[in-house]
Amino acid sequence: MLTPQKIVLATLPLLSFSYAAWTSTPFSPPSIPLAVRTPYLSAWLGQGTGAALAGNWPTFWTGSILGWAGFAKVDGVAYNFLGASSVPGATFSTATQKSFSFTSTQSTFVLSAGPVDLTVNFLSPVEPTDLVKQSIPFSYMTVSAVSTNGASHSVQIYSDISAEWASGDDSLTVNWTTTTGDILTHQVQLVNPTIFGEASDHTQYGSAFYSTPNTVSATYQTGQDIVVRAQFINNGVLPNTRDTNFRAVSNNWPVFALSHNIGTVGTTASAPVIFSVGNIRDPALEYVVPGGTQARSLYFWSQFSTPAAVISSFLGDYSAALTRAKAFDAKVQSDASAISTEYVGIVELSIRQSLGANEITISKESNGSWNTSDVIVFLKEISSDGNVNTVDVINPAWPIYLYANPQLGKFLLEGLFRYQATGLYPNKWSVHDLGGSYPKALGHNDGADEAMPVEECGNMLIMALSYAQKSGDNSQLQRYTSLLAQWTDFLVTDSLIPANQISTDDFAGSLANQTNLAIKGIIGIKAMSQIWGILGNTAQQTNLSSIASSYVTQWQKLAASTTGPHLTLDYNDANSWGLSYNLFGDKLLGLNLFPQSVYNEQTAWYPTVSRAFGVPLDTRHTYTKSDWEIWTSTLMTNTEARDLLIHSVYLWASSGTSSQPFGDWYDTVAGAPEGFRARPVVGGHLAHLVL
Numbered sequence: 214m215l216t217p218q219k220i221v222l223a224t225l226p227l228l229s230f231s232y233a234a235w236t237s238t239p240f241s242p243p244s245i246p247l248a249v250r251t252p253y254l255s256a257w258l259g260q261g262t263g264a265a266l267a268g269n270w271p272t273f274w275t276g277s278i279l280g281w282a283g284f285a286k287v288d289g290v291a292y293n294f295l296g297a298s299s300v301p302g303a304t305f306s307t308a309t310q311k312s313f314s315f316t317s318t319q320s321t322f323v324l325s326a327g328p329v330d331l332t333v334n335f336l337s338p339v340e341p342t343d344l345v346k347q348s349i350p351f352s353y354m355t356v357s358a359v360s361t362n363g364a365s366h367s368v369q370i371y372s373d374i375s376a377e378w379a380s381g382d383d384s385l386t387v388n389w390t391t392t393t394g395d396i397l398t399h400q401v402q403l404v405n406p407t408i409f410g411e412a413s414d415h416t417q418y419g420s421a422f423y424s425t426p427n428t429v430s431a432t433y434q435t436g437q438d439i440v441v442r443a444q445f446i447n448n449g450v451l452p453n454t455r456d457t458n459f460r461a462v463s464n465n466w467p468v469f470a471l472s473h474n475i476g477t478v479g480t481t482a483s484a485p486v487i488f489s490v491g492n493i494r495d496p497a498l499e500y501v502v503p504g505g506t507q508a509r510s511l512y513f514w515s516q517f518s519t520p521a522a523v524i525s526s527f528l529g530d531y532s533a534a535l536t537r538a539k540a541f542d543a544k545v546q547s548d549a550s551a552i553s554t555e556y557v558g559i560v561e562l563s564i565r566q567s568l569g570a571n572e573i574t575i576s577k578e579s580n581g582s583w584n585t586s587d588v589i590v591f592l593k594e595i596s597s598d599g600n601v602n603t604v605d606v607i608n609p610a611w612p613i614y615l616y617a618n619p620q621l622g623k624f625l626l627e628g629l630f631r632y633q634a635t636g637l638y639p640n641k642w643s644v645h646d647l648g649g650s651y652p653k654a655l656g657h658n659d660g661a662d663e664a665m666p667v668e669e670c671g672n673m674l675i676m677a678l679s680y681a682q683k684s685g686d687n688s689q690l691q692r693y694t695s696l697l698a699q700w701t702d703f704l705v706t707d708s709l710i711p712a713n714q715i716s717t718d719d720f721a722g723s724l725a726n727q728t729n730l731a732i733k734g735i736i737g738i739k740a741m742s743q744i745w746g747i748l749g750n751t752a753q754q755t756n757l758s759s760i761a762s763s764y765v766t767q768w769q770k771l772a773a774s775t776t777g778p779h780l781t782l783d784y785n786d787a788n789s790w791g792l793s794y795n796l797f798g799d800k801l802l803g804l805n806l807f808p809q810s811v812y813n814e815q816t817a818w819y820p821t822v823s824r825a826f827g828v829p830l831d832t833r834h835t836y837t838k839s840d841w842e843i844w845t846s847t848l849m850t851n852t853e854a855r856d857l858l859i860h861s862v863y864l865w866a867s868s869g870t871s872s873q874p875f876g877d878w879y880d881t882v883a884g885a886p887e888g889f890r891a892r893p894v895v896g897g898h899l900a901h902l903v904l
């Protein structure tokens with residue numbers, strides 16, 4: 214007879230197959246990142262069972278269309294390579310997609326357009342150790358052509374964006390300008406912007422930019438979508454004309470077009486035509502300080518004084534940026550392949566999405582100079598809500614910061630620490646977030662934020678110690694010791710027998726005596742013991758260490774099921790169980806606080822309760838969370854159980870059951886998405902890379 218684990222493993226490969234007519238490497242994801250760098254620069258190509266680049270519109274992470282069109286002319290014949298334009302009175306073919314591949318930073322499509330192949334590459338730079346470059350809110354699209362039949366061909370390339378890149382409300386009026394010089398740039402913005410405003414999760418202020426180097430062969434046009442696209446399809450060139458009839462986004466859809474004549478293309482790939490797309494707003498965030506708020510700007514402003522200057526630098530940096538991206542991609546591939554091939558793909562799909570929720574900011578000194586010593590990183594809790602710097606969203610994503618640059622983690626925590634150190638937040642536990650609605654980090658001076666007391670206290674202590682361990686930088690521990698001690702006092706009171714409360718998995722509801730929440734609280738106490746050790750207070754180090762050890766001993770009796778060798782979901786509930794992912798903190802911090810027998814038992818248990826798409830979050834539902842699935846996989850004491858959990862996330866990501874940006878919450882039976890998409894928590898998929 215097969216064990217349950219073997220049954221699961223035996224049936225899984227049958228669910229994984231390829232749908233589309235092109236090859237996908239390493240697999241076909243639910244949605245392909247095209248330009249994903251900030252909460253507002255987030256362009257995707259939804260896949261489901263496969264959607265080609267030519268014939269489908271890119272969308273914002275919410276699923277609303279972002280007009281982004283591309284055509285090529287090859288020996289006078291027009292081919293669509295990007296978007297789903299319909300252009301009355303103009304004849305064109307659709308380029309045939311041959312392959313798609315992705316890495317941590319790039320999504321690359323090869324399409325055949327008659328006798329040439331087009332390679333369309335979308336590069337969203339990941340520059341975690343360069344705060345200037347990482348804060349530049351732009352991505353690249355490049356297009357190159359190569360002959361496939363040995364002959365030479367004449368090739369022109371065209372692309373445009375619509376004003377959907379400048380507003381979440383298509384009924385609002387926009388205006389625009391085109392500047393020429395070394396670079397052609399279209400700039401478009403709302404005529405009546407709302408500072409710090411959003412509509413349907415888009416920014417409602419600042420400007421969108423579409424640019425390309427102004428080589429001798431470059432031309433441009435602004436105007437109605439069908440007029441401008443017909444111009445290129447029929448003529449292969451744009452007339453360098455401007456439409457100045459400023460109007461609503463959807464009123465005869467104004468588009469902002471750029472074109473290049475590549476000239477004659479042979480069997481050597483042409484140099485790529487480079488486009489950059491993005492949006493800039495300033496100030497970027499509003500942050501609570503005593504007596505008011507502070508306007509904060511993106512870090513890159515410390516080096517550039519105009520959008521034109523930053524665009525010029527960004528375009529000029531393309532080939533160096535590509536070299537750095539390839540090095541980063543290779544490092545991730547090498548590091549993640551130490552676990553498994555499937556794990557590599559999961560990690561690669563997660564990186565742009567996770568870091569794309571962040572923005573790096575600085576403030577101004579009183580004399581107007583930028584203060585680059587004052588860095589705060591902000592994060593938008595994308596899709597579950599628009600909260601700013603949600604502690605229990607930073608926490609699951611934490612591995613990506615430790616892996617990419619621990620300093621980014623410090624700067625994420627800094628805004629939370631600094632706010633609570635003002636005393637404006639009234640509760641004795643850690644705040645849940647810095648503000649209900651991005652980009653307004655206005656705090657919760659009424660103390661009425663979504664209360665997750667044990668969750669957030671434990672998270673802050675664990676992350677603060679983790680950063681200090683990785684970096685050797687103890688400055689936050691020193692500066693915010695009293696907050697850390699206050700949160701520890703709360704955990705000493707409420708973590709062994711946690712009161713009825715929600716954890717980060719708030720959608721699952723509130724529950725008393727949560728076994729997994731108690732783990733987090735007890736690890737938090739032990740973390741503070743270590744923090745006291747770092748700070749030289751050996752009395753408190755010993756005191757808290759003995760409290761934590763005594764809690765573990767008591768917890769083992771409370772948390773063990775009386776009917777089977779596994780942990781419960783909640784005390785005194787013998788048949789319940791759940792993912793005990795908070796044990797990851799024990800491993801991350803190197804505490805060895807929980808006995809090996811707990812790890813061994815959970816390793817034996819999970820394969821017996823795994824469904825087609827993995828182990829459910831707990832016994833209340835059949836859904837699970839991909840971040841917790843991967844965290845739990847790091848706790849397994851054998852590779853079979855580890856790989857079962859990793860495979861379930863791989864299967865979910867590659868099964869074609871979703872067309873939304875990587876969702877962390879999904880059903881383990883049907884493999885169907887639950888409510889979340891595009892969230893930064895997928896940074897937690899890097900958990901194996903930081904142990």
Ligand SMILES: *[C@@H]1O[C@H](CO)[C@@H](O)[C@H](O)[C@H]1NC(C)=O
Nearest residue numbers: 387388389390403404405406
């Ligand atoms: C666009 O509108 C803003 C005011 O809303 C104005 O300051 C700017 O000059 C306008 N730009 C153009 C090109 O008309």
Ligand SMILES: *[C@@H]1O[C@H](CO)[C@@H](O)[C@H](O)[C@H]1NC(C)=O
Nearest residue numbers: 577578579580581582583584
């Ligand atoms: C502002 O003050 C800083 C020192 O705090 C100084 O380095 C900088 O040059 C000053 N900037 C201006 C514009 O005066």
Ligand SMILES: *[C@@H]1O[C@H](CO)[C@@H](O)[C@H](O)[C@H]1NC(C)=O
Nearest residue numbers: 577578579584585586587588
């Ligand atoms: C720059 O920011 C740091 C960190 O917030 C602060 O301590 C310092 O006083 C600021 N410098 C100036 C000149 O405002």
Ligand SMILES: *[C@@H]1O[C@H](CO)[C@@H](O)[C@H](O)[C@H]1NC(C)=O
Nearest residue numbers: 701702705752753756757760
């Ligand atoms: C040990 O730590 C707890 C929690 O911070 C505190 O309440 C208690 O007073 C401490 N005990 C000693 C002996 O310092």
Ligand SMILES: *[C@@H]1O[C@H](CO)[C@@H](O)[C@H](O)[C@H]1NC(C)=O
Nearest residue numbers: 710711713725726771784785
């Ligand atoms: C929580 O568990 C403790 C210890 O078993 C028990 O005394 C208490 O009644 C439980 N609380 C609830 C609300 O079930």
